[in-house]
Amino acid sequence: MQVTGHAIADGLFTDEAQPRLIGGQDLESGRIVFPCPTGDRFAPIPLSRTGTLWSYTIQRYRPKSPPYAGPEAFRPWPVGYVELPGQVIVEARLTNVAFDAITIGMPLEMTLIPLDPDAAEPVLIYAFQPIGASA
Amino acid sequence: MSGDVCIVGIGIHPFGRTDGTSGLDQGVVAVRAALADAGIAWPDVQFAYGGSDAAGNPDTMVERLGLTGVQFINVRNGCAAGGSALFSAQMAIKSGEFEIGMAVGFDKHPRGAFNALPSEYNLPEWYGDAGYMITTQFFANKITRYMHEHGISQTSLARVANKAFRNAVHADHAWRREPVDIQTILDAPLVSDPYTKYMFCSPAEGGVALILASEKKARELGKPLIRLKAAAMRTRPPGSFEVFAPSIDIGGGKATATRIASADAFRMAGIGPEDIAVAQLQDTEAGAEIMHMAENGFCADGDQERWLAEGLTEIGGKLPVNTDGGCLACGEPIGASGLRQVYENVVQLRGDGGGRQVPGDPKTAFTHVYGAPGVSAVTILER
Numbered sequence: 042m043q044v045t046g047h048a049i050a051d052g053l054f055t056d057e058a059q060p061r062l063i064g065g066q067d068l069e070s071g072r073i074v075f076p077c078p079t080g081d082r083f084a085p086i087p088l089s090r091t092g093t094l095w096s097y098t099i100q101r102y103r104p105k106s107p108p109y110a111g112p113e114a115f116r117p118w119p120v121g122y123v124e125l126p127g128q129v130i131v132e133a134r135l136t137n138v139a140f141d142a143i144t145i146g147m148p149l150e151m152t153l154i155p156l157d158p159d160a161a162e163p164v165l166i167y168a169f170q171p172i173g174a175s176a
Numbered sequence: 177m178s179g180d181v182c183i184v185g186i187g188i189h190p191f192g193r194t195d196g197t198s199g200l201d202q203g204v205v206a207v208r209a210a211l212a213d214a215g216i217a218w219p220d221v222q223f224a225y226g227g228s229d230a231a232g233n234p235d236t237m238v239e240r241l242g243l244t245g246v247q248f249i250n251v252r253n254g255c256a257a258g259g260s261a262l263f264s265a266q267m268a269i270k271s272g273e274f275e276i277g278m279a280v281g282f283d284k285h286p287r288g289a290f291n292a293l294p295s296e297y298n299l300p301e302w303y304g305d306a307g308y309m310i311t312t313q314f315f316a317n318k319i320t321r322y323m324h325e326h327g328i329s330q331t332s333l334a335r336v337a338n339k340a341f342r343n344a345v346h347a348d349h350a351w352r353r354e355p356v357d358i359q360t361i362l363d364a365p366l367v368s369d370p371y372t373k374y375m376f377c378s379p380a381e382g383g384v385a386l387i388l389a390s391e392k393k394a395r396e397l398g399k400p401l402i403r404l405k406a407a408a409m410r411t412r413p414p415g416s417f418e419v420f421a422p423s424i425d426i427g428g429g430k431a432t433a434t435r436i437a438s439a440d441a442f443r444m445a446g447i448g449p450e451d452i453a454v455a456q457l458q459d460t461e462a463g464a465e466i467m468h469m470a471e472n473g474f475c476a477d478g479d480q481e482r483w484l485a486e487g488l489t490e491i492g493g494k495l496p497v498n499t500d501g502g503c504l505a506c507g508e509p510i511g512a513s514g515l516r517q518v519y520e521n522v523v524q525l526r527g528d529g530g531g532r533q534v535p536g537d538p539k540t541a542f543t544h545v546y547g548a549p550g551v552s553a554v555t556i557l558e559r
Contacts, residue, residue, distance in 0.1 A: 050300060053302065109304065
């Protein structure tokens with residue numbers, strides 16, 4: 042199911058049916074980073090939609106606001122690093138997966154989730170889920 | 177200048193929570209103790225470097241200590257603030273310009289986790305909005321990967337915390353001084369998996385002051401010569417995995433600021449990790465102590481599992497680590513934390529450790545701090 046809403050920031054992911062993160066490629070060295078830095082040293086490059094889990098943890102307490110802009114009501118969420126083959130390792134929320142089913146190396150795909158699931162017009166953030174999983 | 181820079185006076189205000197006393201006043205308490213320890217008066221101090229992250233400008237303490245016109249430079253360098261103040265103080269004496277001066281650090285943080293803002297770290301606003309701007313999250317991700325690669329168990333994390341609270345029983349300046357058994361540590365609520373609440377240090381309060389002098393001046397004062405053989409502060413190399421990292425290079429995470437800083441410090445001191453008798457390693461969380469044992473060259477990655485099971489980092493062990501309970505038991509006032517490690521090493525080298533004294537008359541001592549956004553500071557002391 043595709044969630045509706047608006048992106049948390051411009052230039053983070055592509056406007057496609059199956060969105061991809063937008064990294065930045067160093068024009069001299071070819072090194073890829075995420076997000077794409079401003080300035081003329083890096084060119085935007087769409088990143089792989091799929092990758093494998095590199096590391097993870099569970100955020101068990103509500104982060105302080107500011108800067109956290111999520112809902113007051115807090116449920117723990119998993120967050121980790123996903124290796125996009127041949128490109129870069131990106132930090133991302135994990136979704137649609139039981140905490141005890143998370144393992145390093147598991148295949149994942151990118152999706153969008155609302156920062157606040159109860160908001161009428163939610164802000165969308167990128168996340169990764171087990172390939173083929175759904176909410 | 178000939179000879180080494182020596183530490184001739186140490187002072188500390190207890191770490192933890194001291195309601196009603198500002199961070200700066202805790203720094204002043206530490207300065208007065210250090211002056212008394214050195215047997216000098218404030219007007220004898222020729223220069224000072226002061227570190228504070230959240231408790232105001234250190235140079236304002238001249239109002240409390242006396243308006244002597246002393247040169248006083250403020251240092252703001254994240255978790256390396258204390259180390260940077262010490263490095264700078266050392267260079268001022270090495271230059272030959274000064275004979276005696278001070279490095280001081282203090283802080284007072286609000287309760288709960290640090291709330292860093294993206295703009296302070298050159299990061300976009302969305303990174304904080306989405307809930308990534310959290311040090312505990314990074315530390316947990318880092319140790320999860322490390323445990324996976326090097327076969328470290330959660331029990332080893334608990335052993336580190338257990339040791340910290342046991343050592344702190346004997347340290348007057350420590351905050352959490354009640355022993356906690358390993359099972360209680362493991363069964364406590366998780367903060368960020370695999371870390372339970374006993375495995376993270378807390379932001380705290382405290383102050384530390386060190387008086388440094390040229391070797392000639394130290395001899396005049398008649399103090400035991402605690403020589404600062406090396407002080408190194410370094411920033412991150414390519415391919416490292418640091419606090420607040422939206423992405424990491426593939427294959428990254430192996431090179432660290434700590435590896436560079438410690439290698440340089442050992443080179444300056446002309447000794448190796450095997451020569452160190454006692455070490456204070458940054459342990460803002462239990463896994464940090466484990467990773468820093470290897471990053472500083474004391475053991476190979478993965479050997480920590482055996483080292484901890486065999487008690488090799490206990491006070492009577494092969495390499496005692498965090499003899500006053502470290503950050504886990506003392507808490508972390510950022511500006512003071514790195515100087516607390518040096519304070520503790522001077523106590524140990526003088527043989528004044530009481531119930532936590534490292535046996536065998538230690539002659540060499542090592543300190544290490546690490547912090548955002550990838551900085552590390554290391555010192556080596558010799559007596």
